Each structure stands twice: as structure tokens, then as C-alpha cells.
Amino acid sequence: MAFNVIKPGILALVQDLGRHGYQHLGVTTGGPMDELAFRWANALLDNNENAAQIEITFGMLTLEAQAATSIALTGADLGATLNGCTIYPWQTYAVKKGDVLSFKQANYGLRAYLAVKGGLQVAPVLGSCATVLREKLGGVRGNGEKLQQGDIIPYQATHTHRSRSVPRLAIPDYTSLDIPLVMGYQSNYFSGLDRANFFGSEFKITPQSDRMGYRLNGRPILSNQQGIVSEGIAYGAVQIPNDGQPIVLLRDRQTIGGYPKMGCVTGFGGGLLAQKKPGDSLRFQSVSIDQAEQKRHLDLARIAQWR
Structure with missing residues (x-):
């Protein structure tokens, strides 16, 4: 009653909603890069919202089912097939013993989420099975390996299956260039011109981007502070180092940092960002805390109502 990994792909990780309560010890949260897609995958199967899934980045993963179950796919379209037949994200599928599930390369987006009825049965480490390679925590063996x-x-095997799909209005537009960001108190460290350049320019994602953070390249944004006293780092914080090129800190971020920050991308914005590849472009869109909270409440309310 398990998936057998035939081909591991480029980067496939077991994830739940993350490892919370340990940042004061220097342990990051981890968790899904696209939280909304992760939550919808569990909702499609009536799973607990924290049930473990596989986050598949870039694709090239092949699994063989050793027992019948029901699966859900959300997030990017990575050219998935079931026994050679094309299947699409944001819906459920029945799987039988011996079925082969494969992922090729991205048609759109970057990260797909594979949930199974009842969740993957993986032992937690520090209360979570979220895989963080850098900290060697979580995953199938508990040592942070992909x-x-x-x-x-x-x-857990099951022969019960319900065909379901996510409402079209609830599916994010991964082609959008706009990444919502809430400005922080350190935005005052930047001149009015640099703030205008930050929100008025397009940035490209560099190849030096990963689950820890996305490094961007574009018009330099300069601060009147060369550094600050190191402080705790929130999810989505946009640091501006001395070269003026922003770094968006994401799920596997370090827990403290000492560069001035323009603000934080929202949870929804971080999910959109996580679906972009090196070379893709983006713009930052300023939103208020109220707007960010309203968007999150709307997304969670949609899932709760649908359940």
C-alpha cells in the first residue's frame, strides 16, 4: 500500500503545511511553496488540511501504485499521465494497483501537488514531515532528502473514489506578472524614487533561485542603510542587499537576516511567485494589510464552503 518511486524526477519533496514553533532555534518552517494549491489538493479528497503530499518541481517523476487509491492533482501542469493517458491538474483521479503515474515537463507553472486519499503515511520530525534539504529534516526517511x-x-488503500474538480474561479492565474506585496516599516529606508522604481519596474527571476529564496534581477533599488541589526525573517520578506537586487525569502528561508526590507509578499503572492521559473518576469503590486487579509480569507472561505 504505497507508491514506488520509479524515477525520482528533478526535485520531488514530501510536504505538509510546515514545521512551526521552532524558528527561535533557527529551524525554518518549510512547507508547500504554493500553499493554495496544496490546500485544494487535500480538500478535493476530504483530507485533513495538513495531510502530507508530494510537491513536484519541474517534473520527470514516475510512480507506480501498489494499491488502489484516489489522488488529486493541483498546481502546475507538468504533463502528467496515468498509464500513458494525459491527466490534468485541479481534479481527482482513481488509481488501481499497478497503475503508473508520470510527470514530464511543465506546460505552465513550475510546481505540482500530488495528494492521496488519507494523506501519505510519513513519520513527522519535530511535528512535521515537511522536507527541508538544507536542514536535513523531514521527508520519507526523516533526513531531509528529496x-x-x-x-x-x-x-492507506481505498477503493472509494469521487470525481471532483476545483471551481474555475478558484484556480490561480499563474501567468500573472503581478505579485502582491505589503510594504513594511523599513520601506522608509528607501527614497521615494527607489520605491517608485521598485513598483514600476519588471524584474527577472535568476537561476540562483530555490525554495529558500528567489533572487531577482532588474533596475537596482538602493537603500540609505547599508545594513541593519539582524532580526527575524517573515515569510515573503523582500530583502534589498547592497547590490540593489531584491531577494524574496520563501518557505526554506533563514530565520534571521540583516538587510533592509521593502515589505513582504502575501501568502497568495508567494504561491504565484513559486510557480515562476528562472527567466520569467514579475512586477510587485502594493496592497494593504486589509486587502491581503481579505484575499486570504476569501481563498480559505472558498475551500471551506466547497468542503
């Missing part, structure tokens, strides 16, 4: 060929990922 999925490897021959790995066995247990789940």
Missing part, C-alpha cells in the same frame, strides 16, 4: 529511485511512500 525522493530517490526505489523509495516506498506508504498510504
Whole structure:
């Protein structure tokens, strides 16, 4: 009663909603890069919202089911097939013993989420099975490794299946260039011109981007502070180092940092950003805390109402 990993792909990780309550010890949260897609995958199967899934980045993953179950796919379209037949994200599928599930390359987006009925049965480390490679925590073996060929990922078998799909209005537009950001108190460290350049320019995602943070390249944004006293780092914080090129800190971020910050991208904005690849462009869109909270409440309310 498990998935057998035939091909591990480029980067496939077991994730839940993250490891909370340990940042004071220097342990980051981890968790899904696209939280909304993760939550919808569990909702489609009536799973607990924190049930473990596989986050598939770039694709090239092949799994063989060793027992019948029901699965849900959300997030990016990575050219998934079930026994050679094309399947699409944002809906559920029945899987039988011996079925082969494969992911190719991205048609759109970057990260897909594979949930199984009842969740993957992976032992937690510090209260979570979220995989953080840098900290060697979580995952199938608890040591932070990505999925490897021959790995066995247990789940509870079921012959019950319901065909379901996410309402079209609830599916994010991964082609959008606009990433919502709430300005922080350190935005005063930047001149009015630099703030205008920050929101009026397009930035490109560099190849030096990963789950820890996205490094951007564009018109330099200069601060009148060369550095600050190191402080705690929130999810989505946009640091501006001395070269003026923004860094958006994401799920596997360090817990403290000492560069001035323009603000934080929202949870929804971070999910949109996580679906972009190196070379893609983006713009920052200033939103208020109220607007960000309203958007999050709307997304969560949609899921709760749908459930």
C-alpha cells in the first residue's frame, strides 16, 4: 500500500503545511511553496488540511501504485499521465494497483501537488514531515532528502473514489506578472524614487533561485542603510542587499537576516511567485494589510464552503 518511486524526477519533496514553533532555534518552517494549491489538493479528497503530499518541481517523476487509491492533482501542469493517458491538474483521479503515474515537463507553472486519499503515511520530525534539504529534516526517511529511485511512500488503500474538480474561479492565474506585496516599516529606508522604481519596474527571476529564496534581477533599488541589526525573517520578506537586487525569502528561508526590507509578499503572492521559473518576469503590486487579509480569507472561505 504505497507508491514506488520509479524515477525520482528533478526535485520531488514530501510536504505538509510546515514545521512551526521552532524558528527561535533557527529551524525554518518549510512547507508547500504554493500553499493554495496544496490546500485544494487535500480538500478535493476530504483530507485533513495538513495531510502530507508530494510537491513536484519541474517534473520527470514516475510512480507506480501498489494499491488502489484516489489522488488529486493541483498546481502546475507538468504533463502528467496515468498509464500513458494525459491527466490534468485541479481534479481527482482513481488509481488501481499497478497503475503508473508520470510527470514530464511543465506546460505552465513550475510546481505540482500530488495528494492521496488519507494523506501519505510519513513519520513527522519535530511535528512535521515537511522536507527541508538544507536542514536535513523531514521527508520519507526523516533526513531531509528529496525522493530517490526505489523509495516506498506508504498510504492507506481505498477503493472509494469521487470525481471532483476545483471551481474555475478558484484556480490561480499563474501567468500573472503581478505579485502582491505589503510594504513594511523599513520601506522608509528607501527614497521615494527607489520605491517608485521598485513598483514600476519588471524584474527577472535568476537561476540562483530555490525554495529558500528567489533572487531577482532588474533596475537596482538602493537603500540609505547599508545594513541593519539582524532580526527575524517573515515569510515573503523582500530583502534589498547592497547590490540593489531584491531577494524574496520563501518557505526554506533563514530565520534571521540583516538587510533592509521593502515589505513582504502575501501568502497568495508567494504561491504565484513559486510557480515562476528562472527567466520569467514579475512586477510587485502594493496592497494593504486589509486587502491581503481579505484575499486570504476569501481563498480559505472558498475551500471551506466547497468542503
